Amino acid sequence: TYPNIIDLFSIGKSWQNQDIYCIRLTNESNTHPKPKVFFVGYHHARELIGAELPLYFAVEAATNFGTNETITHMLNYSEIYIIPALNPDAFEAVKANEWHRKNVHPYDEDGDTLLDEDPPDDQDGDGYIEQLMFWNETFIRWEGIDDDGDGLLNEDWVGGVDLNRNYDYQWNATCYSGSPYPWAEDYRGPAPFSEPETQAIRDLALSQDFKYAISFHSGSEVIGYPWGYTNTPTPHDATFGEVAGNLSALVGAPYGQSGKYMYTTSGSWDDWMYGNRSTLALTCEIYTNNSAWQPEPGPEPDTLWIKGVFQFFNPDPNNIETVIQRWLPVFTYITNRAITEAYDIATTNVTPHKTVVGQGYSININVTVTN
Secondary structure (H helix, E strand, O other): OOOOOEEEEEEEEOOOOOEEEEEEEOOOOOOOOOOEEEEEEOOOOOOOHHHHHHHHHHHHHHHHOOOOHHHHHHHHHOEEEEEOOOOOOHHHHHHHOOOOOOOOOOOOOOOOOOOOOEOOOOOOOOOOOOEEEEOOOOEEEEOOOOOOOOOOOOOEOOOOOOHHHOOOOOOOOOOOEOEOOOOOOOEOOOOOOOOHHHHHHHHHHHHOOEEEEEEEEOOEEEEEEOOOOOOOOOOOHHHHHHHHHHHHHHHOOOEEEHHHHOOOEOOOHHHHHHHHHOOEEEEEEEEOOOOOOEEEEOOOOOEEEEEOHHHHHOOOHHHHHHHHHHHOHHHHHHHHHHHHHHOOEEEEEEEEEEEEEEOOEEEEEEEEEOO
């Protein structure tokens, strides 16, 4: 529908041979060099809102180009790359198990030579897979049956590898999160970039020079930036703090260095983008709901069934657009910052209607040109 501003292409295949699509947004008729920015959603299966947001922005940009001044400016003077869903197989996997986090790479987690044969099950048919806890919140087990008849419950889930622990930067660092064990929900994989999904995003990032990049997740409401593997700041800590602080002011979420403000993680996307590609990469956790958990009496004294994990990570359908509207300014700020820096334009102490002309294009904007 919009061939002059949208290029849709596959960057690779998932474990189940699904295309991993990238949307490139730019005004093709403006052929001058443009800064490139990158947005990626849906590393983790149960975080579907992380796919909704970047896809929504792509639709908004396409349908409002030429009529909305801000969108038109962004597409005239930048190239915006969007991967709405890095983990496309997970859309189906999470329907079967709302706890699912990783990709669907088959693993023999219990060493019986079978693959993915005993995941959690909705045993009581209420539409939830619950976890059994003691009253003091000590975990006992997930709801399920003995699918493989070995006397154990839920010991071999579908998949997989935590894609956001599979990047080749401090992949095997000793961190709070980034497990060497296949059964862990933050399993880092057998080697860096072992997964076709992370290989695809690696190849795209290596082929482009992205100035800024944002990854969208849920489970919290916070803006984080490298380093994630340590609490030691990066050489660009002041710049990261400025960018995250400005985003924070726009969306009303706290911010900080991931490894210091939240917890340390090995092999993460933004550490690799920054450490290997010199891209200023940040992670936006865009939704959480601590009131989602629903307790019910358990089978033994002092035990509780707890359900609501999907609602913890994702808003009610009626609230999806409210969450999206809150975070849409991230796209505008990041893209316009890249444009401003690329054209050496300061956004403070503006002078009215200065015209910048060059390479067959012109634009009237409020700017002060700096040296």
